[in-house]
Amino acid sequence: MSDFSSDNIIRRDPRAEWIARNRLHPLHDSVVSAGRGEVRGPSGLLRKNPHLVGFIGPNGIKRIDRANTNSSAIGGKKWSAPQDVVLPLHQVVNPEGYIVVVPDMVGGRLTAHDKDILGLAHKLAGEHANFAVVAVCFGESKETQFDLAGVDRLIHLFGSEFDGFAPEARLSALMQIDAQYQPQHWLFPDSINGGADLASRLAARLGERPATQAWQVSASKTVCRGASASTDITRETPKILMLLEECGDAIDETRHEALPLDLDGYGLDYWERAESRLVDKGLIAVDPNAIPLAEAEFILSAGNGIHNWDQFHECARALGATEGASRVAVDDGFMPRARQVGASGTWVTARLYLAVGISGAIQHMQGIGQCDKVIAINTDAACDMVKRADLAVVADSEEVLSELIKLAQQYPLSIDNVSNVNEENSDAA
Amino acid sequence: MPPSVNMVALVSVGRHPQSGRSRRAEQDGRAVEMGMNLSCDIDGQLSVVHVGDSKEPVLRQYAGMGLDALTVLEQDSGLDVLPGVVTYLKETKANLVLTGVRAERGESSGMLPYLLAEQLGWPLVPRVAEILSIKEGEAQVLLALPRGQRRSITVALPFIATVDNAAKGARQTAYGPGLRAQLNVVESEDNTDDIATSWDISPAKPRPKRMKVVKAKSAADRFKAATAKPAGGGGRVMKNETAEEKAQAIFDLLKQEKIVR
Numbered sequence: 001m002s003d004f005s006s007d008n009i010i011r012r013d014p015r016a017e018w019i020a021r022n023r024l025h026p027l028h029d030s031v032v033s034a035g036r037g038e039v040r041g042p043s044g045l046l047r048k049n050p051h052l053v054g055f056i057g058p059n060g061i062k063r064i065d066r067a068n069t070n071s072s073a074i075g076g077k078k079w080s081a082p083q084d085v086v087l088p089l090h091q092v093v094n095p096e097g098y099i100v101v102v103p104d105m106v107g108g109r110l111t112a113h114d115k116d117i118l119g120l121a122h123k124l125a126g127e128h129a130n131f132a133v134v135a136v137c138f139g140e141s142k143e144t145q146f147d148l149a150g151v152d153r154l155i156h157l158f159g160s161e162f163d164g165f166a167p168e169a170r171l172s173a174l175m176q177i178d179a180q181y182q183p184q185h186w187l188f189p190d191s192i193n194g195g196a197d198l199a200s201r202l203a204a205r206l207g208e209r210p211a212t213q214a215w216q217v218s219a220s221k222t223v224c225r226g227a228s229a230s231t232d233i234t235r236e237t238p239k240i241l242m243l244l245e246e247c248g249d250a251i252d253e254t255r256h257e258a259l260p261l262d263l264d265g266y267g268l269d270y271w272e273r274a275e276s277r278l279v280d281k282g283l284i285a286v287d288p289n290a291i292p293l294a295e296a297e298f299i300l301s302a303g304n305g306i307h308n309w310d311q312f313h314e315c316a317r318a319l320g321a322t323e324g325a326s327r328v329a330v331d332d333g334f335m336p337r338a339r340q341v342g343a344s345g346t347w348v349t350a351r352l353y354l355a356v357g358i359s360g361a362i363q364h365m366q367g368i369g370q371c372d373k374v375i376a377i378n379t380d381a382a383c384d385m386v387k388r389a390d391l392a393v394v395a396d397s398e399e400v401l402s403e404l405i406k407l408a409q410q411y412p413l414s415i416d417n418v419s420n421v422n423e424e425n426s427d428a429a
Numbered sequence: 430m431p432p433s434v435n436m437v438a439l440v441s442v443g444r445h446p447q448s449g450r451s452r453r454a455e456q457d458g459r460a461v462e463m464g465m466n467l468s469c470d471i472d473g474q475l476s477v478v479h480v481g482d483s484k485e486p487v488l489r490q491y492a493g494m495g496l497d498a499l500t501v502l503e504q505d506s507g508l509d510v511l512p513g514v515v516t517y518l519k520e521t522k523a524n525l526v527l528t529g530v531r532a533e534r535g536e537s538s539g540m541l542p543y544l545l546a547e548q549l550g551w552p553l554v555p556r557v558a559e560i561l562s563i564k565e566g567e568a569q570v571l572l573a574l575p576r577g578q579r580r581s582i583t584v585a586l587p588f589i590a591t592v593d594n595a596a597k598g599a600r601q602t603a604y605g606p607g608l609r610a611q612l613n614v615v616e617s618e619d620n621t622d623d624i625a626t627s628w629d630i631s632p633a634k635p636r637p638k639r640m641k642v643v644k645a646k647s648a649a650d651r652f653k654a655a656t657a658k659p660a661g662g663g664g665r666v667m668k669n670e671t672a673e674e675k676a677q678a679i680f681d682l683l684k685q686e687k688i689v690r
């Protein structure tokens with residue numbers, strides 16, 4: 001090719017420059033956007049044109065959209081938030097030691113408490129060379145993000161012996177892990193979800209003195225709460241720790257391998273030896289409205305969009321839900337004050353919150369901040385509750401509730417017909 | 430003939446959460462209540478045992494619940510209570526021990542029932558809400574689970590049960606009968622707690638609240654994080670389906686979350 005290719009020669013177009021300088025010129029926009037890319041000055045220096053940033057608002061005033069929400073902005077480099085960043089992978093090859101975390105896995109997922117403990121485990125592992133963080137998970141799990149939560153190795157124990165209430169079977173599995181991997185530390189959530197119970201059993205069996213209600217942990221020192229949280233006990237870090245919430249910071253900057261780890265003799269006679277002296281008879285049906293609203297697992301909440309209250313109560317009964325309400329429903333006298341969810345009512349922690357005819361005012365949203373999953377039924381597709389919801393149904397509440405009642409009434413029948421195998425299910429239904 | 434169920438409730442000195450004064454411990458009181466109710470319903474006998482100082486006035490609050498006598502294993506404070514209790518339980522041939530989940534003073538580790546269970550080789554039933562029945566050496570027990578749920582289990586005697594706050598509240602105590610109740614003081618050997626002597630115990634420091642840290646690289650990202658609406662994106666929205674399909678989708682989610690079982 002010749003030396004006169006357009007790449008090598010800088011050609012100036014005085015007219016285009018003139019139009020570009022005159023931001024009121026009708027062709028201004030197109031000229032400016034044509035000259036996008038980097039602009040070099042006569043000396044070859046990169047020039048940035050501050051006039052190209054932003055756009056002219058309707059009243060002729062220049063606006064700069066720094067949040068970059070308006071994609072129609074012209075000029076300037078377009079930087080959108082990086083999406084799907086691949087975090088660096090933290091690898092542990094041939095670990096020399098292990099720190100074992102036994103998460104609660106409420107509902108089959110890591111809780112925030114579990115993630116904090118995994119973060120703390122990495123802090124402890126960081127003080128040794130080449131230590132791996134192991135998570136022990138019993139039964140079926142719905143967690144898909146073990147790698148992002150900081151699990152280097154995963155011991156996943158399936159089997160019917162671990163389902164339901166099985167502290168003795170779980171203890172014998174933990175004993176086996178202890179014998180095989182000799183972990184430096186055992187970390188448990190100090191929670192009512194079984195973590196504290198399992199940890200105490202393990203500590204008693206191993207003859208270790210655990211740290212309970214620990215909240216500040218380093219490799220050498222541990223600070224625990226004592227005497228109903230009125231004293232701090234500073235002590236050496238023991239092998240078994242039961243940790244309070246927010247004891248560490250969850251992992252958020254690395255990815256981990258979450259490689260499966262074997263357990264010798266798993267499924268063999270070792271498990272049969274651990275005869276279970278506590279025989280689980282399954283969950284008992286409790287009156288959902290007797291459960292305190294703040295603790296309830298499943299709340300069916302009514303707002304101004306409910307017109308058939310008898311149907312609403314029937315639906316709550318059929319689904320076995322605890323009833324909640326927005327302030328409007330309470331003020332109008334349809335629900336008692338104790339059922340109000342929100343800033344001036346109860347802050348709920350339900351795993352599933354089903355909001356029927358609730359618009360999602362900020363005072364209401366504050367109250368459901370800790371709910372895992374939200375389902376909305378609303379006629380207005382643009383309301384805030386629909387935006388917050390994991391599943392939103394745009395429909396009239398009365399229609400959907402009547403269909404839900406039908407489904408709920410058919411459901412136990414269909415189980416009884418299909419299988420009586422799962423004792424847990426039929427007991428709880 | 431000795432009663433078939435020989436119950437022992439272990440009681441400790443509680444701590445009022447606001448004033449810090451000594452009181453009847455919440456869960457221990459419930460354990461005594463549970464034992465008293467059980468001894469009415471079944472062929473059983475309850476003894477209430479405290480390890481520590483026999484001059485402790487709080488013991489009279491337990492006695493004032495209607496107990497004729499109370500056993501105290503006399504011991505200095507700050508010592509290991511476990512060996513004394515184990516010997517006592519073996520001597521009296523107890524076959525059901527009721528305790529609180531966690532003491533309100535001292536380390537409050539909640540380990541005592543577990544260590545007892547381990548030493549005696551008995552099963553431990555955690556967080557009991559109610560003992561429904563004890564028939565032919567087998568007890569039917571309701572456990573208190575989080576979120577107000579209950580689980581039913583059966584367990585053979587002997588066993589140790591820790592009593593949850595969900596159990597029936599302790600009855601009122603009466604001052605006079607409390608004073609009149611008999612205290613059986615048993616001398617117990619002293620066992621120092623060697624590990625705990627190396628601990629440093631101080632009043633609790635308030636824990637720092639966790640801040641919402643925004644890890645943003647640029648000012649624009651920080652601005653966005655500060656002004657963003659709490660609305661989380663990515664939810665599924667169903668608009669044009671029929672009401673049946675919508676209800677089915679909701680119901681499927683309930684099933685998937687194991688809300689409806």
Ligand SMILES: Cc1cc2nc3c(=O)[nH]c(=O)nc-3n(C[C@H](O)[C@H](O)[C@H](O)COP(=O)(O)OP(=O)(O)OC[C@H]3O[C@@H](n4cnc5c(N)ncnc54)[C@H](O)[C@@H]3O)c2cc1C
Pocket residue numbers: 302303304305306325326327328329340341342343344345346356357358359360361362363364367377378379380383395396397398
């Ligand atoms: C100081 C203060 C404190 C407050 N504290 C609280 C609080 O603690 N809790 C609280 O809830 N509120 C509180 N509020 C009130 C709050 O601001 C809202 O007014 C209230 O939450 C709105 O309730 P709502 O969503 O039920 O009613 P609306 O806002 O009237 O919403 C009704 C919704 O139902 C939908 N709808 C209507 N008909 C149907 C139908 N047939 N089928 C389906 N959907 C339908 C509509 O589209 C709408 O989205 C407080 C307000 C103040 C000022």
